[in-house]
Amino acid sequence: MDILLIILANFIVFALGASIGSFINVVVYRLPAGLSLLFPASRCPHCLTQLKPYDNVPVVGWLWLRGCCRYCQGKISLRYPVVEAVTGLVFLLIFWNFDVSVLTLGYWVFCSWLLALSLIDLDTMTLPNQLTKPGLVMGIAFQAVVGFLPDANWTRLASHLMTAILGAVLGLWLFDAIATVGSIIFGKTVMGGGDAKLAAMMGAWLGWKYLLLAAFVACLLGVSVGGSMIILSQRRWGYKMPFGPFLALGSVITLFGGETILSSYLRLFVNGT
Known part of the structure; x- marks a missing residue:
């Protein structure tokens, strides 16, 4: 049975x-x-x-x-x-x-949002505000619910809200800074504004620490796939490629394996020194 x-x-x-x-x-x-x-x-x-x-x-x-x-x-x-x-x-x-659990319900929503954004970015090279902005708000609300339940812990609620807000602000500022510096160096737009908004949404759901990990994983994936496409298909360096799907995939990898990745890193490179 x-x-x-x-x-x-x-x-x-x-x-x-x-x-x-x-x-x-x-x-x-x-x-x-x-x-x-x-x-x-x-x-x-x-x-x-x-x-x-x-x-x-x-x-x-x-x-x-x-x-x-x-x-x-x-x-x-x-x-x-x-x-x-x-x-x-x-x-x-x-x-x-x-x-x-509440985590299951929340992550179902988060991953569904990421998939929709990824497919739209692949099709149109855009990340619409109609999804990124509500996704950010829901991420903050999700952190509030997780912090408050199951025992109405106001201290934990405040901590989770701060984690979500810091993550959102860091995501927005970090990717805006990357876009600005990249535009100065290369003399052209290197990243759309939607990527920064998606990063802010990711930060609200994951918190600042896991946002950084997800962004790092996304960059590794982007460089690997982009480099492979240049080599295999003889594309010219500098061709446009949507970055949203890599950010989404980095988020999913972090969601399932972030704790293991970070603990392994600390054990190998921090505690081992």
Whole structure:
């Protein structure tokens, strides 16, 4: 019976995540275009026929229709089920790590926000204020809830709020400074303003310490991927590449492994000296 309950719980979590992933696909498509996120209902991007509920089942619907519209046979992008499946898996990973808790609910929201921002940045090279600003506010609210519960500890609440605010301010100032210095050195814009706002949002959710780690990981990933693309595809140095996805990935890596990474660093390079 316990095994069946565990399987059922994991299925529900994955299905919830996949459903959120389906909505993320809607946000990524409609928000940059200035369209309503709720109306009209989901339609085929080719023939604009409204989809039936059974066509819209996350992952399964795309597989059942073999990646084609039921009505016009137009191809439906593979990205739709991939985003749904990835979101479901991320929800599962968070659930496995943080169990049934406020942290799980909060990190579900945080990672969903990061995924939506990453995909929009990949598509449009922008990080819209409609997501970064509310994401920052929710990060501060999340820290307040975590600090206040479960025993109404006002001291811990103040500490968590200070951590969130310091993290947000540090993220904004740090990336604004990087953008300014980079523009002076290279004589052109090297980083969009949206990256600083995303960093501020990350700082609110993660706190200043883990923000720095996430930013460091993001820079490592960005340099590695960018350098590889230059070598393998013979792109010219200085071509534009969205940095938001790397910041998001750095945040997720820090979320799951930040404590281990920092403790390993302190043990090897600080305590070992």
